[in-house]
Amino acid sequence: xxxxxxxxxxxxxxxxxxxxxxxxxxxxxxxxxxxxxxxxxxxxxxxxxxxxxxxxxxxxxxxxxxxxxxxxxxxxxxxxxxxxxxxxxxxxxxxxxxxxxxxxxxxxxxxxxxxxxxxxxxxx
Amino acid sequence: xxxxxxxxxxxxxxxxxxxxxxxxxxxxxxxxxxxxxxxxxxxxxxxxxxxxxxxxxxxxxxxxxxxxxxxxxxxxxxxxxxxxxxxxxxxxxxxxxxxxxxxxxxxxxxxxxxxxxxxxxxxxxxxxxxxxxxxxxxxxxxxxxxxxxxxxxxxxxxxxxxxxxxxxxxxxxxxxxxxxxxxxxxxxxxxxxxxxxxxxxxxxxxxxxxxxxxxxxxxxxxxxxxxxxxxxxxxxxxxxxxxxxxxxxxxxxxxxxxxxxxxxxxxxxxxxxxxxxxxxxxxxxxxxxxxxxxxxxxxxxxxxxxxxxxxxxxxxxxxxxxxxxxxxxxxxxxxxxxxxxxxxxxxxxxxxxxxxxxxxxxxxxxxxxxxxxxxxxxxxxxxxxxxxx
Numbered sequence: 001x002x003x004x005x006x007x008x009x010x011x012x013x014x015x016x017x018x019x020x021x022x023x024x025x026x027x028x029x030x031x032x033x034x035x036x037x038x039x040x041x042x043x044x045x046x047x048x049x050x051x052x053x054x055x056x057x058x059x060x061x062x063x064x065x066x067x068x069x070x071x072x073x074x075x076x077x078x079x080x081x082x083x084x085x086x087x088x089x090x091x092x093x094x095x096x097x098x099x100x101x102x103x104x105x106x107x108x109x110x111x112x113x114x115x116x117x118x119x120x121x122x123x124x
Numbered sequence: 125x126x127x128x129x130x131x132x133x134x135x136x137x138x139x140x141x142x143x144x145x146x147x148x149x150x151x152x153x154x155x156x157x158x159x160x161x162x163x164x165x166x167x168x169x170x171x172x173x174x175x176x177x178x179x180x181x182x183x184x185x186x187x188x189x190x191x192x193x194x195x196x197x198x199x200x201x202x203x204x205x206x207x208x209x210x211x212x213x214x215x216x217x218x219x220x221x222x223x224x225x226x227x228x229x230x231x232x233x234x235x236x237x238x239x240x241x242x243x244x245x246x247x248x249x250x251x252x253x254x255x256x257x258x259x260x261x262x263x264x265x266x267x268x269x270x271x272x273x274x275x276x277x278x279x280x281x282x283x284x285x286x287x288x289x290x291x292x293x294x295x296x297x298x299x300x301x302x303x304x305x306x307x308x309x310x311x312x313x314x315x316x317x318x319x320x321x322x323x324x325x326x327x328x329x330x331x332x333x334x335x336x337x338x339x340x341x342x343x344x345x346x347x348x349x350x351x352x353x354x355x356x357x358x359x360x361x362x363x364x365x366x367x368x369x370x371x372x373x374x375x376x377x378x379x380x381x382x383x384x385x386x387x388x389x390x391x392x393x394x395x396x397x398x399x400x401x402x403x404x405x406x407x408x409x410x411x412x413x414x415x416x417x418x419x420x421x422x423x424x425x426x427x428x429x430x431x432x433x434x435x436x437x438x439x440x441x442x443x444x445x446x447x448x449x450x451x452x453x454x455x456x457x458x459x460x461x462x463x464x465x466x467x468x469x470x471x472x473x474x475x476x477x478x479x480x481x482x483x484x485x486x487x488x489x490x491x492x493x494x495x496x497x498x499x500x501x502x503x504x505x506x507x508x509x510x511x512x513x
Contacts, residue, residue: 002435010435016505027507031469034429034457036507054507058431062505 002059003093009063014070017052024120026112028105035061037109039069043117048072048080053109060095060103064088068106077114083107125441128487132327132419132480133276133304134445138371139329139378139481146331146371158364159355168366175373182376183321184312185338191359192369195335196303199322200227200270202349202360203299203337207268207320208235209348211297215265217241221253221282222463224272228301229459232270241265250412251280251464258287268297273316274305277460277476278411279420281309288317297343303327303335307379308387308417319343325368329481330375334368382481390479391418393488397477400492404499410461410474419479424466425499427508428473436498442491445476469508 002010022040029036035057042050051073053065068088072080085107089095095104129137138146148154149171156164158172173187180187193199208218220232222244229244236242243261247253253271262269269291274281284300291298299320302311307328313321320343325334339345339359352361398421401407406426425433430446437444457471477491 007435010432011439013505029507031472031508032467034469034472038507054505056427056506056508057429059435061429062432 001096002063005067005092006059006063006095009066009092010059013053013062013066015052015066015073016054018054019050019052022113024113024115024117026109026114026116028109028112029057029061031056034058035103035105037061037065037105039065039106039109039113041072041110041113041117043077046076046078048075048077051110051113053106058099058103060099061105063092064095064104064106065109067091068110072110077117081111081114083110126487126490128442128491129482130442130444130477130479130487130491133279133417133476133478135326135332136329136480137482138326138331139375141378142330142371142374145374146367149367149370154366158366159353172364172366172369175369178373179323179336179376182311182380183306183323183338184314186341188357189313189338189341191337191339191356192364192372193335193337193360194333194365195326196225196301196322196324197227199303199324199335199337200225200299200301201231202347203320203322203339203345204228204231204268204270205235206345206348207297207299207343208240210344210346211267212240214344215263215267217243217263217265217267219243219245219258219261219266219269219271221245221247221271223247223251223253223275223277223460224270225276225301225303228270228272228299247463249464250415251275251278251410251460252412252415253282253287255283255286255290259290262290262294262296266294266296268299270299270301272301272304273311274302274309274417274420275411275460276304277458277474278422278464279304279416279478280412281305281415281417284316284318291319292317297345304417307376307383308419310383313338313340320345325372325375328375328379331368331371334365334372336372386481387418390483393479393483393485394419394421394477396485396488397421397492401495404496406503407499410464410466417478420476421478422474422476424461424470425473425475426470427506428499428502430472430474432502433473433475433498436502437491437495440494440498442494445478446474 019040055065156168158169176187297319303324306323321338326332350361461471
């Protein structure tokens with residue numbers, strides 16, 4: 001049901017964990033829906049220097065979280081905001097149709113982290 | 125890598141003796157249609173009668189009360205729809221429970237849309253229906269009560285004998301889905317006081333696509349779904365599935381022979397699993413601790429999503445299941461766990477281990493060894509993890 005890439009990211013997820021002094025944190029999903037993704041970013045000179053995730057969810061939720069961190073790392077904030085859930089799914093060679101909506105929220109979590117970072121910046 | 129099958133409530137491997145029996149009735153001169161007059165048909169008709177006798181004996185029924193069907197879902201549909209339509213001039217009220225299999229629940233709900241009044245009884249924290257609730261729900265218009273014998277997701281064994289007594293006193297038709305219990309614990313149609321009872325072949329090492337419906341003599345029931353020939357004494361049209369029927373009868377024979385010894389063997393393995401898993405932080409048993417199927421252990425793992433757990437176990441060669449949605453293709457958490465009052469975020473973290481004839485103590489030890497690091501890994505990854513006490 002899952003592609004090899006999904007299983008690879010599920011088995012060996014990249015960038016799992018938290019960044020205690022993160023510049024931005026984004027969270028999407030809801031435990032009542034069975035998926036929560038939390039993304040932490042460290043930003044330097046407008047570049048995502050470090051990124052980590054924590055996810056409660058099914059195989060697709062974990063794999064998309066892992067993939068989005070890999071795709072976003074080293075990118076500018078503008079480039080990272082361009083990343084879409086669809087691109088993340090494509091990078092994993094696709095997801096089962098039933099997972100496209102519920103568990104494919106990793107790019108949203110990334111965008112939320114970037115927005116959180118920008119809000120904090122403008123607040124300073 | 126070790127390969128361990130722990131999903132016997134989902135389906136079971138066909139027993140080699142059953143497979144032989146099926147093969148026999150797919151080959152040589154054993155292809156006849158039992159409705160035919162010639163000797164090909166006649167010799168099969170005798171065999172079908174013997175098979176019916178075996179299934180009837182296992183249930184404490186008369187052979188004439190057994191109808192072969194395509195499986196549990198058909199038996200449930202046929203029983204419930206037939207009873208409702210046949211008795212609609214006497215009343216229109218049907219009672220069931222919130223934790224029934226969808227073959228029952230969705231059939232009852234469909235009748236609800238056709239104008240029948242339906243009562244879906246709640247269950248307690250163990251998934252148990254209360255006899256008092258059934259008694260309180262009965263009205264003068266009640267024509268059918270349908271309650272499962274044992275729950276497929278949490279293994280709880282329902283007080284069906286007491287409900288049966290109640291139904292008999294009130295002259296109400298009582299249907300029991302015994303798909304999960306038959307072959308594992310005693311199922312006697314008189315002891316349970318049932319009018320209709322569904323069983324399935326593939327849960328007891330028989331083939332898929334075959335089941336049976338017990339219909340007590342004198343029950344106001346007729347076939348309302350299948351129209352066609354006069355097979356099964358007008359109760360189920362369509363040429364009989366001979367290899368399936370013969371395979372089912374063989375499976376039933378073996379299940380009856382092995383039930384006592386196998387139940388106690390599996391109960392020991394099950395209890396070891398329950399003991400060791402519930403010792404892990406944030407893991408608890410679902411379903412009744414005592415009144416449950418001997419081969420059935422089901423759990424909630426806090427802060428872990430069931431599908432992740434299943435995939436991780438599968439990578440270690442262990443095939444288990446979950447009441448969680450993701451595996452079943454629907455995204456809703458299990459209706460059974462929700463009915464038991466388990467919040468949705470916890471219901472997603474369910475795991476069901478159902479043991480069977482080829483499972484050994486070594487399988488159980490292997491499972492208990494590999495699951496602990498999996499739980500730790502998934503919890504460390506979980507966005508809910510910081511809430512773990």
